[in-house]
Amino acid sequence: xxxxxVATLKSGKGKDFTRVIKMVKSxxxxxxxxxxxxxxxxxxxxxxxNK
Numbered sequence: 001x002x003x004x005x006v007a008t009l010k011s012g013k014g015k016d017f018t019r020v021i022k023m024v025k026s027x028x029x030x031x032x033x034x035x036x037x038x039x040x041x042x043x044x045x046x047x048x049x050n051k
Contacts, residue, residue, distance in 0.1 A: 016040060016041055017038050017039065017041065018038070018039060018040075018041055019037075019038050020036070020044055020047050021034055021036045022034070022036075022047070022048060023035075
């Protein structure tokens with residue numbers, strides 16, 4: 001399934017978007033989890049700054 005997403009992002013309007021993966025620490029357990037989203041290139045820094 002990941003290959004399909006990557007192939008879609010490489011063509012057409014998909015070049016304006018980036019797949020961002022962020023490591024987030026859980027306040028309850030202290031364990032780390034990964035949060036993944038596809039965001040517009042202009043909003044990558046905003047995604048990384050927000051908790």
